[in-house]
Amino acid sequence: MDTMRDRFAPVLSRLLDENPRVVVVLAEIGLADFGEARQRHPDRVINVGIREQLLIGAGAGLALTGLRPVVHTFASFLVERPFEQVKLDLGHQGLGAVLVSAAASFDWPAGGFTHMAPGDVALLDTLDGWTVHVPGHPDEAETLLRHAVAAGDEKVYVRLSVQSNAGGLPVDGVRFRTVREGGSGVVVAVGPTLDTVLTATEGLNVTVLYATTVRPFDAAALRRAVESAGTDVVLVEPYLAGTSTAAANDALADVPHRVLGLGVGRAELRRYGTVEEHITAHGLDARSLRDRIGGFLDTSPARLGGVPSGTLSTVDRRV
Structure with missing residues (x-):
């Protein structure tokens, strides 16, 4: 079975084709998965390098222009390291983006504690207005990612994991x-x-x-x-x-x-x-x-x- 993150790039590549508002912002991690999409949409697949504060700042800037930024890296680099930018560039300015993480809470143990982020959801809880999706299967991840991108200009966090249930269930992005x-x-x-x-x-x-x-x-x-x-x-x-x-x-x-x-x-x-x-x-x-x-x-x-x-x-x- 593919993982949630395996599903992420193909789904988002289709969304790039379908929706001219969608733009992907990366910090090296995951860049290789968007090779074909980058050829089709060179102005909407953006790699800022290993600069996680810039990653969030660039996403916020793109949101200011009316685009729907989807920002992706490991959770520790997406929520914890650039938290000030999440708080100010997005929250304080009233801007929306879709943050899509990988590797939380301890999906890559060999990476050590620098690559673990069990406190990511609790940290976002200190801020106002975030929707948080935690899929339990790749099918659910696809559905919730589509919900997140379509959610107007809202602030949404999608937490992907290598841990998975055996099968997916219908999910609506709202209810238990x-x-x-x-x-x-x-x-x-x-x-x-x-x-x-x-x-x-x-x-x-x-x-x-x-x-x-x-x-x-x-x-x-x-x-x-x-x-x-x-x-x-x-x-x-x-x-x-x-x-x-x-x-x-x-x-x-x-x-x-x-x-x-x-x-x-x-x-x-x-x-x-x-x-x-x-x-x-x-x-x-x-x-x-x-x-x-x-x-x-x-x-x-x-x-x-x-x-x-x-x-x-x-x-x-x-x-």
């Missing part, structure tokens, strides 16, 4: 999907975590929601789910643990509830290993998730005290 129904809690699986979450919760009486668009957060879907499944909520995210706990708490502000955020821990894993080893080390493999989710849904204090690498947010007025 209900993929399993139960009555003893809600688990929200984000993007490529879905297959593992479904394995981990097999036989547990929980509702599983699938999220590929995490900002804006689908508060209505979560509220509907807790009405029938109970007000214990677990978020499983492929980036920094706890990134969406505040959004879930806000969605349920008038409802007594508990939220557990699972994801990538804050500690740097300096023996970089493989993607699978990182998943296990952060407790995001099926066995660990089953223990952690099951322990949370069991309300005994002993079980709640043994949850590693997650963040526990308790808002419970029932006692």
Whole structure:
């Protein structure tokens, strides 16, 4: 199966042919994938070299001319390194662009911590007005990329990953999907975590929601789910643990509830290993998730005290 990033260049090349507003801005990474498109559209496939601040600045400048810039590089170089330009050149000036990342959170362990960005979504959360798509399969990535490009002049982040579910689901760029129904809690699986979450919760009486668009957060879907499944909520995210706990708490502000955020821990894993080893080390493999989710849904204090690498947010007025 091709990866999300394998799908990126062919889809965007077709969008260049279809839409004269689209322009691609690169910083060396991914340039070879746009060879034919660059020949057809030499003025709309732009490489700024290894200058990530310029990458965002150039995208903002192109947006000022009425174009729809699609800006691409590794997440650590797209969101973290040029964050001031994302904040000012795009946000402060009220300009839209599509930022498309690769390699987050730890998709290329051999690159080391400089090429990892588990905090990218949390960092964008400090800014106003960003839509964030986290596809879980190449088919979903294609759909969400098309949504992003077509989204007028909005600010959109599309987070691509080598991690993938076995199959794609229909996604609309807005809502969470209900993929399993139960009555003893809600688990929200984000993007490529879905297959593992479904394995981990097999036989547990929980509702599983699938999220590929995490900002804006689908508060209505979560509220509907807790009405029938109970007000214990677990978020499983492929980036920094706890990134969406505040959004879930806000969605349920008038409802007594508990939220557990699972994801990538804050500690740097300096023996970089493989993607699978990182998943296990952060407790995001099926066995660990089953223990952690099951322990949370069991309300005994002993079980709640043994949850590693997650963040526990308790808002419970029932006692």
